[in-house]
Amino acid sequence: MSELTDSRKRAFTGILVGALAVATAFGIYQAYRSSEISDERDRFTVQSDSLMTVKNNLEEEINGLTKDLNDERDENAELVNKTEYINGLLAEKEKVVSKLNRETANLRKQGKSKDEQLTILNNQIIALNDVKVLMERNLSDLQANNANLISENTEWKAKYDELRTQSDELNTRIASLNKKVDDIIYDSPADNFRVEALKPNSKVTAKAKKAHTLKVSFVVPEMVKTSTESMQTLYLTILDDKNVPVKGAEKEVSIMKGEKLMPIAVHATQTVDFSKNPQNTTFMFDVKEKLAPGTYKASVYSNNDYLGTVEFKVRNSFLFF
Incomplete structure (x- = not known):
């Protein structure tokens, strides 16, 4: 049993010695290999730096050539512009020469x-x-x-x-x-100018509330008849004591007074032939609202003349009359 154990120890020791030898040999190989790799890396680094330097030099040369090319291109463009300008001058010169030649020919023809x-x-x-x-x-x-x-x-x-x-x-x-x-x-008032307030039965009244129709009549003055055309349109306007037209005016017209136009409210209209003699004219105006007691004026105009004004009064009604 003891011999067997010693044999195993020697075998194990031999294995350890062999493994150690192999490990030592492998370590030596790795160290040698690492040295070669480091040398090769250094060699590659030097080559890379050299190539980078060459690259930078080439880039500088390329940039310089590019600048030179751009300068040449600009110079060529300037030369082209100058050439075109010179060609234009030459063309203008040709025109002037042609003109001078024509003028010279004309002068020669005059002889x-x-x-x-x-x-x-x-x-x-x-x-x-x-x-x-x-x-x-x-x-x-x-x-x-x-x-x-x-x-x-x-x-x-x-x-x-x-x-x-x-x-x-x-x-x-x-x-x-x-x-x-x-x-x-x-x-100049018209002749026989009068106003009558009539009831609905056409009887004359002086009472304000019974006045149904106002009858205005007059004779055209001779002065007006001789100074105007024969056919005239006459306008009747009725004003209260404050010169406010009474209710019921049918329209408003403008008549000439001197050189100015004067607007009047028209309560009735009448077309009259001034050539007739005597010329009696009558207006009838139906009162639209009951008249208030007081004094009123009835005036008559034509388009260019004033024929006259007459005042009339209507009063309150009393108890028995």
């Missing part, structure tokens, strides 16, 4: 020598001098005539101012006379 042209110019100068002398003579005559015209113009201006003053005075007198005529016509 006149310098002497002939000078002779023509001298003759023209002589003719112009003659015209100048004639114009100077005419200028003297014109200056004399101008002095006469200025004198006559001063006289005519004085006469014009005098006539203008007379015209203004005459216009003022005419305006004054027209105003007087308008005032005379405006203040």
